[in-house]
Amino acid sequence: MKITIASGKGGTGKTTIATNLALVLADKGKEVELLDCDVEEPNCHIFLKPDIESKIPATVTMPKVIEEKCTGCGICGEVCEYSAIAVVKGKVLIFPELCHGCGACKLFCPEDAFVEVSRDVGLIEKGKAGKISFIQGLLNIGELMSPAVISGVKEAAGEPEILIVDSPPGTSCPVIAAVKDAEFVLLVTEPTPFGLNDLELAVGMVRELNIPFAVAINRSDVGNDDVKEYCQREGIEIVLEIPDDRRIAEAYSKGKMAIRELPDYRKTFETCWVTITDLHQAVLREKQHPGEKATGI
């Protein structure tokens, strides 16, 4: 089962849920791998304190000109949709940060004057946190291409029984990269106007991607009931509610795991997982036998 923990709004508790869920499942003897795909600001390591065993660069492909072959014809500049190549006075200038690695310049160069090289844009770290396999990506400071690092993290993943992905916040390209091949998405929100607005955007995104999903409400007793009413109206299941418990906030602030500090919450996460797997099974059944009612999509 590949599950991605995502949210429109930042700071709603994705990392808390991803790490605690991973630990609860690993403690029950499941084979769990956790991928921290919030490569701009990865935080899972603060809580899981993994031993990092290997580091590999996250790279993108970019073109390089073979000066001797280049005639300065300018076709590469014309076919680059990202303005990453300019041909000035017969000389090819490449702007690496703007390159998407589409290969157009190399493909359409009439002189075969391009080679492709890889450029480091981040780092992928792999290790173990107890029984949990752990991988995180780190975007280099000043780089734009977080989706490339996220793809690198995913390529480094194995095929565990349960794969948990911690996504960045928002709904744009990095989030799509983190969410796209998930079998189930858990959208984390909080019961405030900002939480609701951003949840609606996130729901729009997972529906567009056609992935089954459910909602988790963090700090569920602050704010108002609008999020619950919205979920009810839309037929979206709420599979986890975590109250605004100062002890959880304190554990979080110190980088401690909620279920270790407050064992009462272990059951909460276990129940949540059972509900999620039931929903996922229902979706699979629905696919095989259309007509039965399933959640989300």
Add this chain to the structure above:
Amino acid sequence: MKEIVVISGKGGTGKTSIVASFAALADKKVLADCDVDAADLHLVLNPKNERREDFSGGKKAKIVEDECIACDRCIEECRFEAIAYPLSENGNVPAIDPIFCEGCGVCVRVCPVEAISFEQAVNGEWYVSSTNYGPMVHAKLGMAEGNSGKLVTLIRQEARDIAEKEGLEYIIVDGSPGIGCPVIASITGSDLVVVVTEPTLSGQHDLLRVAELTAHFRIPTVVCVNKWDLNPDITEQIEKEAEGLGVKAAGRVRYDTAITKAQIVKTSVVEYTGGAVSEDIKSLWRNVIYTLG
């Protein structure tokens, strides 16, 4: 004219609540919501749209079914795995998934029968609005769309134009979390970055990466620890480390449920309560102005 950008590294630290209060405290300003993929400032400032424009972040390729000869050249050359045969019905020719198409145009150019159209796609919309606090520029990015950096640049430019035309003193920008494309687009060339963080190890870790980013682009930066009293020790550590990176502490805002309550009644914190938390934000704003000189 000075441009102040509020960002956070870590999400959910209170950027938008603080920007809404700045909106109430600042004289002669224009507001810009550059957190385009999860915009929330409009929920507090209640803008009335006066102008609406489509946003196009780039082109998208589309296969014209009747003209396609199913030679698969496009599938072979697409690096983004955006082209495939649909699983069900009309499965005779491939289709391009607009979510994964990056608009590189390679398929368009390799197609031997010119069966792929390539047009500007509408990825969202943006607005110039009036609010009780002054003009505001904001946007809505389409579902599952990219190119947020381009939209951020456009919104900032529009806000700048308004500030110039109306002789305004401040451009106040609500930024997005992270350190990637939209954040870089929202800070480059600004006068001051205000980083709002929280006293947790995550907040501390994320602030350091943001501070490195603003140093990389040489933008003056100050930090504010929100909910600082939840962990005074980490607050002090954060301020000390930030100072070491040339980032001064501009203020501390205490934890107060008034911040959530103000959001629910759609008003700024400083208008909602005259309590100590409002004094904290006012003091932060005074320091921001002082830092700008």
